[in-house]
Amino acid sequence: MATAAEVAQLAERPEAQLQTTEFRAVRPQIVGPDSPESPFPILLAGPVQKGFGRGGKELGCPTANLPDESITPISSVAKPGVYYGYAQVLPPKDGKTELCQDDIRVHPMVMSLGWNPFYKNEILTAEIHIMHEFRSDFYGYDMNALVLGYIRPELDYTSREALIEDIEVDKRVALNSLARPQYAKYQEDPHFDFSCTVATS
Numbered sequence: 413m414a415t416a417a418e419v420a421q422l423a424e425r426p427e428a429q430l431q432t433t434e435f436r437a438v439r440p441q442i443v444g445p446d447s448p449e450s451p452f453p454i455l456l457a458g459p460v461q462k463g464f465g466r467g468g469k470e471l472g473c474p475t476a477n478l479p480d481e482s483i484t485p486i487s488s489v490a491k492p493g494v495y496y497g498y499a500q501v502l503p504p505k506d507g508k509t510e511l512c513q514d515d516i517r518v519h520p521m522v523m524s525l526g527w528n529p530f531y532k533n534e535i536l537t538a539e540i541h542i543m544h545e546f547r548s549d550f551y552g553y554d555m556n557a558l559v560l561g562y563i564r565p566e567l568d569y570t571s572r573e574a575l576i577e578d579i580e581v582d583k584r585v586a587l588n589s590l591a592r593p594q595y596a597k598y599q600e601d602p603h604f605d606f607s608c609t610v611a612t613s
C-alpha cells in the first residue's frame with residue numbers, strides 16, 4: 413500500500429509534454445540570468461542512493477540519487493525539471509576509499525527532479541549526474557550539491573536516443589551557464605567541504 417507521501421506525490425504528478433524536434437531546434441545554449449536569483453542557490457545534502465541503474469547502463473549518464481528527505485529543499489520551492497549547479501562527493505570519515513583526490517573535488521552537475529516520464533516512475537526522484545569520470549562507485553557516500561539554475565521541463569520521449577541527445581545538450585548548457593563568474597564562484601561555497609582528503613592507494 414502507498415504511503416501518504418507517495419499518494420501526495422502521485423496526486424501532484426504533472427502530465428509531461430512530448431519532446432518535439434521543434435523544441436530541440438530552439439533550445440538556448442545558456443540559461444538563466446547573469447547571477448543566480450531566488451529560489452537559487454538551493455542547498456541539498458544526503459547519502460547517495462541506488463536508482464534503477466538505467467542512467468549508467470542505458471543512457472550513458474550515471475546518476476547519484478538523493479533520499480526522499482533530502483529532496484524537500486528543492487521540491488518545496490521548485491517545479492520538476494532539469495537543473496544545473498555543482499556537487500561534491502565526500503569520502504568516508506576514515507578517508508579509506510577507492511575514490512581519488514580529484515573525485516572528491518567540487519564538480520559541475522546536471523540534475524533531474526521529477527517522475528522520469530519516459531520510464532513512468534511512480535515516485536518523485538532527484539538524480540544528479542556529476543560531470544566527472546569517477547574511479548569507482550560511491551553509493552552510501554555523502555553528497556553535497558548546490559542547485560543554481562533551471563534548464564528545462566521534464567519531457568516524455570518516443571525514443572531513448574532522443575532522451576540521450578537532450579541530456580547531452582543539458583550538459584553543454586550547464587557548462588556554458590556555470591562558466592559565468594557569478595555562477596563559477598559557487599564552486600568555493602562553504603556548503604562544500606574543502607578539508608577532506610583521501611588515503612592514497
Ligand SMILES: Cc1cc2nc3c(=O)[nH]c(=O)nc-3n(C[C@H](O)[C@H](O)[C@H](O)COP(=O)(O)O)c2cc1C
Nearest residue numbers: 463464465466467522524528529530541566567582
Ligand atoms: C540531465 C538529465 C535530464 C533528464 N531528463 C529527463 C527527461 O526529460 N525525461 C525523463 O523521463 N527522464 C529524464 N532524465 C532521467 C533519466 O530518465 C534517469 O536519470 C534515468 O532513468 C536513470 O534513472 P535510474 O538510475 O533510477 O535508473 C534525465 C536525467 C538527467 C541526468
